[in-house]
Amino acid sequence: MATYRVALIPGDGIGPELTETTLKVLDAVQRRFRLRLKFVELEAGDRCFERRGVALPEETIEAIRRSHVCLKGPVGETAADVIVRLRMLFDLYANIRPIKSYPGVPCLRNDIDLVFVRENTEGLYKGFEFTLNGVALGLRVITRRGCERIARKAFELAKGRGKKLRVTAVHKANVMRVTCGLFAEVCREIAKEYPEITFDEQYVDAASMRLIKEPQKYDVIVTTNMFGDILSDEAAQLVGGLGMAPGANIGDRYAIFEPVHGSAPTRVGKHTANPCSMILAAKMMLEWLSERYGDPACKCAASAVEFGVAETLRKGLTVPDFGGSLKTLEVGEAVAEEIISFKC
Ligand code: GGG
Numbered sequence: 001m002a003t004y005r006v007a008l009i010p011g012d013g014i015g016p017e018l019t020e021t022t023l024k025v026l027d028a029v030q031r032r033f034r035l036r037l038k039f040v041e042l043e044a045g046d047r048c049f050e051r052r053g054v055a056l057p058e059e060t061i062e063a064i065r066r067s068h069v070c071l072k073g074p075v076g077e078t079a080a081d082v083i084v085r086l087r088m089l090f091d092l093y094a095n096i097r098p099i100k101s102y103p104g105v106p107c108l109r110n111d112i113d114l115v116f117v118r119e120n121t122e123g124l125y126k127g128f129e130f131t132l133n134g135v136a137l138g139l140r141v142i143t144r145r146g147c148e149r150i151a152r153k154a155f156e157l158a159k160g161r162g163k164k165l166r167v168t169a170v171h172k173a174n175v176m177r178v179t180c181g182l183f184a185e186v187c188r189e190i191a192k193e194y195p196e197i198t199f200d201e202q203y204v205d206a207a208s209m210r211l212i213k214e215p216q217k218y219d220v221i222v223t224t225n226m227f228g229d230i231l232s233d234e235a236a237q238l239v240g241g242l243g244m245a246p247g248a249n250i251g252d253r254y255a256i257f258e259p260v261h262g263s264a265p266t267r268v269g270k271h272t273a274n275p276c277s278m279i280l281a282a283k284m285m286l287e288w289l290s291e292r293y294g295d296p297a298c299k300c301a302a303s304a305v306e307f308g309v310a311e312t313l314r315k316g317l318t319v320p321d322f323g324g325s326l327k328t329l330e331v332g333e334a335v336a337e338e339i340i341s342f343k344c
Pocket of ligand 1: 083233262
């Protein structure tokens with residue numbers, strides 16, 4: 001039976017509540033399937049900064065390096081010092097954010113199933129910002145290599161999903177002719193390697209509108225860093241909000257899984273936050289482990305977690321935001337129960 005070392009960062013705000021809940025789910029996974037997860041709890045984020053004057057300590061970075069994978073809760077004001085930095089340090093160039101409607105969740109339509117493939121290490125989030133003679137400047141970095149690898153990731157993902165076989169590149173090449181121009185040009189080039197996949201392009205402003213008008217038409221959306229961050233929050237609202245939005249930061253060697261949202265400080269201690277974002281991030285983590293290590297137990301476990309989430313939502317076993325009466329941790333317990341009876 002395989003054992004995986006998981007670097008675990010509970011984070012800030014509602015992060016520890018979501019982490020405790022997700023651990024309940026992963027405990028059921030280990031009881032039901034032939035796999036072991038050895039968690040190594042690590043510090044990072046606002047609380048860590050307040051206590052130690054550093055948001056991302058060296059030992060956290062080193063522990064992630066020594067782990068098979070990392071599962072991270074949300075962090076607050078220090079997001080740029082933690083997750084944005086980790087993406088650069090570990091070259092986690094692909095930010096995968098699925099947007100999917102689940103039965104029982106109040107959402108715009110019940111047939112939404114799309115995924116954002118957001119470039120994660122370049123663009124305006126590179127952090128090249130400075131002031132010069134009273135003028136604040138930010139550099140937007142777009143490289144051919146960065147565009148090639150994210151575009152290829154998007155096409156490979158579309159092929160693997162085998163659904164609508166469509167990749168939509170979202171950019172603003174009519175205005176940002178050089179940076180978005182390069183991104184669009186490279187996406188078109190890579191599209192030629194995948195003749196079985198329909199490729200189209202949309203300007204980011206039009207895409208933000210069409211996401212609301214006809215979200216069911218999208219399959220895989222590939223885009224640059226900041227556009228992807230903004231559009232994926234917008235799209236999450238179509239399927240019930242950020243509580244339903246998991247995310248993966250993936251490179252060639254390392255991967256970090258997290259809920260898309262922030263630390264929601266105003267909700268701390270109420271125990272009403274929807275934990276599905278982090279539970280579904282754990283499902284993505286199991287999927288990645290299954291692919292990376294060729295482990296069928298992880299694949300079954302990932303399916304079980306998604307089944308558990310879908311079943312509990314369908315039965316109304318959810319938090320008050322979705323009309324249920326469960327606390328955050330109780331949602332995890334309900335998902336865990338479904339996992340124990342899941343047939344792979
Ligand atoms: N709007 C959701 C949120 O606050 N997410 C945390 C965040 O800002 N993460 C940085 C990123 O994903 O680039």
